[in-house]
Amino acid sequence: xxxxxxxxxxxxxxxxxxxxxxxxxxxxxxxxxxxxxxxxxxxxxxxxxxxxxxxxxxxxxxxxxxxxxxxxxxxxxxxxxxxxxxxxxxxxxxxxxxxxxxxxxxxxxxxxxxxxxxxxxxxxxxxxxxxxxxxxxxxxxxxxxxxxxxxxxxxxxxxxxxxxxxxxxxxxxxxxxxxxxxxxxxxxxxxxxxxxxxxxxxxxxxxxxxxxxxxxxxxxxxxxxxxxxxxxxxxxxxxxxxxxxxxxxxxxxxxxxxxxxxxxxxx
Amino acid sequence: xxxxxxxxxxxxxxxxxxxxxxxxxxxxxxxxxxxxxxxxxxxxxxxxxxxxxxxxxxxxxxxxxxxxxxxxxxxxxxxxxxxxxxxxxxxxxxxxxxxxxxxxxxxxxxxxxxxxxxxxxxxxxxxxxxxxxxxxxxxxxxxxxxxxxxxxxxxxxxxxxxxxxxxxxxxxxxxxxxxxxxxxxxxxxxxxxxxxxxxxxxxxxxxxxxxxxxxxxxxxxxxxxxxxxxxxxxxxxxxxxxxxxxxxxxxxxxxxxxxxxxxxxxxxxxxxxxxxxxxxxxxxxxxxx
Numbered sequence: 001x002x003x004x005x006x007x008x009x010x011x012x013x014x015x016x017x018x019x020x021x022x023x024x025x026x027x028x029x030x031x032x033x034x035x036x037x038x039x040x041x042x043x044x045x046x047x048x049x050x051x052x053x054x055x056x057x058x059x060x061x062x063x064x065x066x067x068x069x070x071x072x073x074x075x076x077x078x079x080x081x082x083x084x085x086x087x088x089x090x091x092x093x094x095x096x097x098x099x100x101x102x103x104x105x106x107x108x109x110x111x112x113x114x115x116x117x118x119x120x121x122x123x124x125x126x127x128x129x130x131x132x133x134x135x136x137x138x139x140x141x142x143x144x145x146x147x148x149x150x151x152x153x154x155x156x157x158x159x160x161x162x163x164x165x166x167x168x169x170x171x172x173x174x175x176x177x178x179x180x181x182x183x184x185x186x187x188x189x190x191x192x193x194x195x196x197x198x199x200x201x202x203x204x205x206x207x208x209x210x211x212x213x214x215x216x217x218x219x220x221x222x223x224x225x226x227x228x229x230x231x232x233x234x235x236x237x238x239x240x241x242x243x244x245x246x247x248x249x250x251x252x253x254x255x256x257x258x259x260x261x262x263x264x265x266x267x
Numbered sequence: 268x269x270x271x272x273x274x275x276x277x278x279x280x281x282x283x284x285x286x287x288x289x290x291x292x293x294x295x296x297x298x299x300x301x302x303x304x305x306x307x308x309x310x311x312x313x314x315x316x317x318x319x320x321x322x323x324x325x326x327x328x329x330x331x332x333x334x335x336x337x338x339x340x341x342x343x344x345x346x347x348x349x350x351x352x353x354x355x356x357x358x359x360x361x362x363x364x365x366x367x368x369x370x371x372x373x374x375x376x377x378x379x380x381x382x383x384x385x386x387x388x389x390x391x392x393x394x395x396x397x398x399x400x401x402x403x404x405x406x407x408x409x410x411x412x413x414x415x416x417x418x419x420x421x422x423x424x425x426x427x428x429x430x431x432x433x434x435x436x437x438x439x440x441x442x443x444x445x446x447x448x449x450x451x452x453x454x455x456x457x458x459x460x461x462x463x464x465x466x467x468x469x470x471x472x473x474x475x476x477x478x479x480x481x482x483x484x485x486x487x488x489x490x491x492x493x494x495x496x497x498x499x500x501x502x503x504x505x506x507x508x509x510x511x512x513x514x515x516x517x518x519x520x521x522x523x524x525x526x527x528x529x530x531x532x533x534x535x536x537x538x539x540x541x542x543x544x545x546x547x548x549x550x551x552x553x554x555x556x
Contacts, residue, residue: 090438093493095493098495099439102438112430
């Protein structure tokens, strides 16, 4: 399987020269074309930083990152990115469709208006996230959860070949989460997805592989361990991972990933 | 108003003033929505006031180096300094993320004081400087009208080519960058266009009050319509009414046309806000965020 993202021995500091601790320390990670990778870790663990490195918005001080075999900045238009917080600024009125259409900017032609193909793609993307009926609404009339879904539509409209999502479930209610999960499962059959979340239950339930990130990074296969006993206790949807010594989450005291998963899912 | 229309065929300055007003309205509609959307209202104010320095320099050079005045008139002087100020802000923003407010204020005041200083050092009454500071819609020359056409054409061409990039940048800088748009370049282009618009509009209401025309028609339009295309259209119309009707109404009175335009622009915006608040209460909702 072809590697889509190759991260090799990456170190990152927000303030360099490194007087303080790095945000990321010696990270190596390969994302493959069929990957559906969960990125879990505590707040401040470096999840968003790692995603921004993959996008080429920031550069590592040490190590190399290659996306689609080249430098991230050159291919970032092929990556769909859904940030954790909607940073859409509507000082001037814009409709939901206007915002989603900006995902087509790189593909669109010169001129004042987006073409028919761009509009179709944007409407299609809104339909997939269940927001087609809101296309003509002003952006600021949307709720937080609806905005999050509209941003996913923006990434879909771009017809990206890699999808990076930062805490996509943070503002979303349960029915919408189910819709989103179904959508992600369907998408993951066609494109690789990396999803950062602090919601370990969500990640372990749906992802094929999990990367634990807390300054350092370890990758687990989700089926490495999901004990029958846990299934009895927490219901069969909960599978889990066991953090071994050396895993950054183990070292930060999370020895029983299972317990965390159970707690979250029982909420 | 009847007096204005009666004198229009006889007084060529009424026609050039009318044309200057309409050409300025087009500039308002083309760039105003981006100035509001990109939140660069104060940046534009600083650029306008910095440009006074260029106007003063041109006037000074005209008196002491007459050969230089052949290629630098007050309009060109203002334009050069305005564009330079815009580029300076763009570079500062790229470097520091945002323009430090104190540096902006310093630029604002320095331009004004240099302009006034240079004009004071020039003998005679500086009607050209006063015209630039407070507007001179009653005595617009054909040469100025031609320059306005050129500047408008530049703004129109830039909007036609880069509207999507500008809008994407205003809405979400980071996402625009991910779509292959250079945020630094778009930011610089928008600031330079705003600087050009400032000089265009200064012909009508003067550099000191130019900010009202640059932003209030767009802000008024944004209250009532939901898409940027509609904002561009409506703000052009609002600006066209504002640059023509008030000055016709006060024609022949002691009220200055420039002040009438500015007061009408502010009045229209405040009335629009009041209507929005009133409508919001009528349908039982608060104002939109």
